[in-house]
Amino acid sequence: MTMPPSPQRPTSEGPAPAQPMAEGPVSPQPAAQGIASRAPLAPLPPLPSPHGPASLRSPVVLGKVAAALLGLVIAVDLFAIWADYTLENALGVLVDGGSGDNVWRRAEHAESLNAAVGYAQSAALVLAAVVFLNWFLRVRVNAEVFSPFGHEKSRAWVGWGWFVPVVNLWFPRRVMADIWDASRPAGARRGHGLVNAWWTFWIIGLLFGRASFGTYGKAETTVELQAAAGEAMIADALDIVAAVFAILVVLKLTRMQDRKAHEGPVASGI
16 A cells, blocks of 8 residues: 655655745844844044043143243343352452452452352252243143153153253253144144254253363362353353243243143143
């Protein structure tokens, strides 16, 4: 007896009858469903600043105080030049053969005046340096907001760069140049002429001042003391020129940062 063919598989008499389709929408294929439901890629988070958190703070007040104290340094240096000149003249009288109590009193008075002016110079320089370094740090942090990745030296060198031997001959200038570039207006010509002038006279005055101090410390005769007074006059004059350029750098950089902060998208941060 022959069994009838199963309806689930084809036979020689024809294909199996089609299965009824379920009512409703057809479910998509798994591959197509994955493509259709894929979410757009989220934007990458911004890279963290390599120098730590930074926020804008106005450098205007610190800049004005630093400029004023540098002006005080100039005033004291001018007085020091007069004291050096007085000492040189008094010693010159002795070198030329002058004698008498009057001449010696004049020389002693000139030397005492010169020593007092030296203390005043040190006090004015320390006071100006403290405010200047605070201003320097402020404009550096502001510059990191303007350009987080545009700084060659780390933030620590803003202070240490002035005191570590050898590197203090160029690190502060490099830090200042990076701050200048980050703070300049968009489209402005790139240049460091004012920064270079300030740093050149600062280094020359620093080296000449140390040499003058060494000459004065080693002087034993009236002629040597007179030569040391002449060198001190030159060192004070160089210090004045460096201070003038430092004032120009402080005022111009402060104005650039203030303008950039108020004109840029982060104007509310300063």
